[in-house]
Amino acid sequence: MNWTGLDTWIVITGVLICMACALPGTFLMLNRQSMLGDGISHAVLPGLAVAFLLTNSRDIFPMAAGAVAAGVLTAVLTQMVQRFGQVESGAALGVVFCGLFAVGLILIRVASDKVDLDADCVLYGSIETAVVDVNLVPRVAWISGGLLIFNALLIAFFYKELRLAAFDPALATTLGFNANAIRLGLTVVASVTTVLAFESVGSILVIAMLVVPAAAASLLTHKLHWLLALALVLAAASAVLGHIGAITLRRFVGGLFGQSDLGATSSAAMMAVTAGVLFLICWLVTAVRQFANRRRVARDSHRS
Amino acid sequence: MTRRRVLFLVALLVLLLGGLSWFLSRAGSHVGHSHQSGEAHATGAPAARRGGKSITDTGIEWPSREKIWRTVSLADYNTRIVFAGVTALGAAGGLVGTFLLLRKRSLLSDTVSHCTLPGIAMAFLIGESMGLSGRSLPLLLTGASITGALGMLAVAAIRAKSRIKDDAALAIVLSVFFGLGIALLVVIQHLPTGNAAGLNQFIYGKAASMTADDAQLILLASLTLAMICAALFKEFKLLCFDTDFARTQGWPAVALDLALMGLVVAVTVIGLQAVGLLLVVALLIIPAAAARFWSHRLGVTILLAMTIGATAGLVGVAASALFPKLPAGAVIVLAAVVCFAVSFVFGARRGLLVRWLEQRGVATRVARQHLLRAIYEWCESHAHNRHADPLHLLEQPVPVADLSAANDWSEGRATRLLRLGSSEGLLAWTPGSKTSHLTARGKLEARRVTRNHRLWETYLLHYADVAPPHIHHNADQIEHVIEPDIVNELEELLAGGEGRVLVPADPEKPVPAMRGART
Numbered sequence: 001m002n003w004t005g006l007d008t009w010i011v012i013t014g015v016l017i018c019m020a021c022a023l024p025g026t027f028l029m030l031n032r033q034s035m036l037g038d039g040i041s042h043a044v045l046p047g048l049a050v051a052f053l054l055t056n057s058r059d060i061f062p063m064a065a066g067a068v069a070a071g072v073l074t075a076v077l078t079q080m081v082q083r084f085g086q087v088e089s090g091a092a093l094g095v096v097f098c099g100l101f102a103v104g105l106i107l108i109r110v111a112s113d114k115v116d117l118d119a120d121c122v123l124y125g126s127i128e129t130a131v132v133d134v135n136l137v138p139r140v141a142w143i144s145g146g147l148l149i150f151n152a153l154l155i156a157f158f159y160k161e162l163r164l165a166a167f168d169p170a171l172a173t174t175l176g177f178n179a180n181a182i183r184l185g186l187t188v189v190a191s192v193t194t195v196l197a198f199e200s201v202g203s204i205l206v207i208a209m210l211v212v213p214a215a216a217a218s219l220l221t222h223k224l225h226w227l228l229a230l231a232l233v234l235a236a237a238s239a240v241l242g243h244i245g246a247i248t249l250r251r252f253v254g255g256l257f258g259q260s261d262l263g264a265t266s267s268a269a270m271m272a273v274t275a276g277v278l279f280l281i282c283w284l285v286t287a288v289r290q291f292a293n294r295r296r297v298a299r300d301s302h303r304s
Numbered sequence: 305m306t307r308r309r310v311l312f313l314v315a316l317l318v319l320l321l322g323g324l325s326w327f328l329s330r331a332g333s334h335v336g337h338s339h340q341s342g343e344a345h346a347t348g349a350p351a352a353r354r355g356g357k358s359i360t361d362t363g364i365e366w367p368s369r370e371k372i373w374r375t376v377s378l379a380d381y382n383t384r385i386v387f388a389g390v391t392a393l394g395a396a397g398g399l400v401g402t403f404l405l406l407r408k409r410s411l412l413s414d415t416v417s418h419c420t421l422p423g424i425a426m427a428f429l430i431g432e433s434m435g436l437s438g439r440s441l442p443l444l445l446t447g448a449s450i451t452g453a454l455g456m457l458a459v460a461a462i463r464a465k466s467r468i469k470d471d472a473a474l475a476i477v478l479s480v481f482f483g484l485g486i487a488l489l490v491v492i493q494h495l496p497t498g499n500a501a502g503l504n505q506f507i508y509g510k511a512a513s514m515t516a517d518d519a520q521l522i523l524l525a526s527l528t529l530a531m532i533c534a535a536l537f538k539e540f541k542l543l544c545f546d547t548d549f550a551r552t553q554g555w556p557a558v559a560l561d562l563a564l565m566g567l568v569v570a571v572t573v574i575g576l577q578a579v580g581l582l583l584v585v586a587l588l589i590i591p592a593a594a595a596r597f598w599s600h601r602l603g604v605t606i607l608l609a610m611t612i613g614a615t616a617g618l619v620g621v622a623a624s625a626l627f628p629k630l631p632a633g634a635v636i637v638l639a640a641v642v643c644f645a646v647s648f649v650f651g652a653r654r655g656l657l658v659r660w661l662e663q664r665g666v667a668t669r670v671a672r673q674h675l676l677r678a679i680y681e682w683c684e685s686h687a688h689n690r691h692a693d694p695l696h697l698l699e700q701p702v703p704v705a706d707l708s709a710a711n712d713w714s715e716g717r718a719t720r721l722l723r724l725g726s727s728e729g730l731l732a733w734t735p736g737s738k739t740s741h742l743t744a745r746g747k748l749e750a751r752r753v754t755r756n757h758r759l760w761e762t763y764l765l766h767y768a769d770v771a772p773p774h775i776h777h778n779a780d781q782i783e784h785v786i787e788p789d790i791v792n793e794l795e796e797l798l799a800g801g802e803g804r805v806l807v808p809a810d811p812e813k814p815v816p817a818m819r820g821a822r823t
Contacts, residue, residue, distance in 0.1 A: 032472075034471040034476075035411050035471050037475065081648070085648050085656070090408065090410045094414060098585055098641070102638045103638065105634035106634045106635065204483050205483070208480060212479060218467075266486055272479050273483045273487060276479075276484075279480075287465070
């Protein structure tokens with residue numbers, strides 16, 4: 001295996017992005033809004049298309065603004081459909097993101113004469129091409145590092161409020177913190193994270209990192225600070241192992257077809273898969289632990 | 305919904321779908337030559353590229369009148385196939401989606417559809433490495449079904465065997481399976497054999513390229529799904545509305561649940577080719593959610609959902625046949641969303657408008673009752689002779705200012721209430737006048753309302769152990785919804801009790817002599 005500088009940068013960027021997503025993801029999971037990441041990842045498409053049509057450029061700022069607006073719109077519309085239409089929350093999210101995604105596809109197709117934008121670039125942006133950069137430190141590494149620090153600061157600052165809103169929204173509201181506002185704020189942070197991460201690593205890694213490390217960590221602990229710490233560790237681990245997995249996969253499939261190594265693979269996607277494997281391991285650990293506990297209790301009660 | 309009606313429904317469906325497929329096969333036999341032109345038509349001539357800068361210049365070409373006619377009259381063989389396939393798909397989506405919605409699992413369809421991707425990719429890899437064509441549709445769809453079912457089972461396992469919540473389980477399975485799918489897809493795209501181009505169509509769908517075989521597959525599958533749903537209608541209904549009851553009644557709830565989810569996998573897989581894995585979700589969620597605004601009955605909801613799904617399919621295909629630039633899948637979804645929006649506002653049972661009107665009706669009734677009771681109470685406290693005939697009690701003109709002061713009403717609210725009362729003929733009041741008095745009907749109504757309120761107050765005081773300071777408030781909340789039966793019951797319960805004196809006599813019964821004044 002020939003490990004190059006690019007591989008190092010892929011791993012560093014992956015670790016940073018994964019950790020940046022795991023932070024808001026933990027609270028999304030506690031708020032039972034895990035599917036929102038998937039919803040947003042579809043719903044940003046019209047935001048990107050409109051931003052492009054209005055500014056005629058692919059600068060990061062208008063694009064990010066459009067995408068964040070679409071993300072927030074998704075959350076707000078979902079809540080409105082849920083509240084005013086008495087539609088179950090999952091179905092409400094489904095209606096909203098499917099609709100927005102369809103609008104996005106149509107906008108892109110209709111304006112395809114002018115728009116050099118296709119749905120693929122949103123769905124699988126690639127971390128491999130993103131780290132190829134003229135600078136010493138690739139731009140995408142700066143972005144993901146900044147995102148991680150930004151999210152960490154926000155969560156440190158609003159830790160108490162977020163915890164309250166996640167575990168007891170009614171109490172939070174009676175104490176004078178508007179739980180809905182806090183959740184909306186979390187949604188905004190999640191959509192900013194999602195959008196900035198899309199641009200560099202593609203949506204699938206973001207959807208996975210928003211929920212999988214947090215869920216795996218929640219199997220191992222009941223304490224919120226441990227939950228956050230474990231989620232960060234698991235996210236970083238899945239980034240590192242994921243890239244190694246990607247290299248292995250392309251060698252394996254290449255071997256099937258008589259080639260020593262295929263040129264490309266998707267590290268981001270493999271990071272998502274690795275997170276799933278880590279989740280599976282955590283699940284097995286808890287299952288074994290539970291089984292042992294039950295046996296011990298049974299034995300003790302038998303003795304006495 | 306009786307079994308006979310279900311059978312009728314199934315017969316209807318069989319006729320409809322059978323007719324469609326017969327229509328297709330007949331068309332196929334004698335318009336062989338138009339097949340070619342149909343294909344050319346469906347793909348469409350590339351639209352002229354325009355270099356305009358403005359947003360309104362979309363580069364869309366308006367179809368000629370002849371083209372519209374050809375589409376509407378189904379003159380092209382290809383259009384006909386796509387119409388039949390997508391309509392059946394929409395109906396199947398609405399059918400299964402309604403059960404899914406009632407199980408509160410709508411997003412499971414999203415997860416299942418993402419889970420089909422690794423199956424497609426693996427089936428392709430297996431096919432290619434064994435020297436077969438990796439693009440044979442049955443092979444790919446088998447792969448898709450297998451991983452789709454695996455994903456569905458994984459969600460069920462996580463939900464049952466860990467403390468991960470529902471939504472997190474869905475998101476985990478979705479992202480991990482889809483990640484695997486994309487990883488494999490990227491590898492496939494760089495394979496030396498290099499004919500992976502067709503796989504992308506499973507993500508975005510390609511309705512226009514549907515062949516007669518595809519359409520027949522969809523028709524057959526929809527028919528089978530409809531028959532399964534009809535056969536298990538009672539069981540699914542029970543499962544959707546009361547799972548625990550189903551279990552205690554001895555139904556195999558878990559097996560039924562898995563069967564239902566299996567139907568979801570089936571719809572997803574047959575929809576992959578037509579509308580793509582990202583949008584087949586929409587056909588499972590949106591028509592069902594839209595239909596639910598219209599009816600509380602399951603059978604009606606299902607029929608409506610199927611109709612909405614089929615209509616959305618028709619509109620989408622027609623639009624993309626007329627404007628080759630528009631992606632059919634997206635237009636189908638958009639048509640469904642429009643149906644949803646219309647139902648959201650105008651739905652006959654849960655629609656915004658209906659519920660708003662209902663709420664306004666209740667608010668009016670409550671306001672009217674408050675007004676009448678306020679007048680009654682004022683009259684009572686200002687009576688010169690408290691032992692007089694109760695109907696004379698209510699003759700006095702009531703000063704509006706006093707009413708407002710006693711009830712903390714703003715001037716606007718008082719005016720609004722009085723206008724309401726006079727428009728309903730309960731009291732005599734002209735805008736601007738300082739006083740008002742009850743009409744004959746108003747007197748009866750005022751006594752009835754006050755009576756209900758005091759009966760309830762007395763009941764709470766003597767039987768419900770509610771602390772006296774809360775009584776007025778509690779009675780205020782419930783008096784508006786008391787049924788006449790309950791009033792009678794209260795009356796009997798309190799008859800002879802000390803509460804009797806508080807309560808004005810029933811206006812519909814002969815007036816008894818009041819035994820005492822209000823204490």
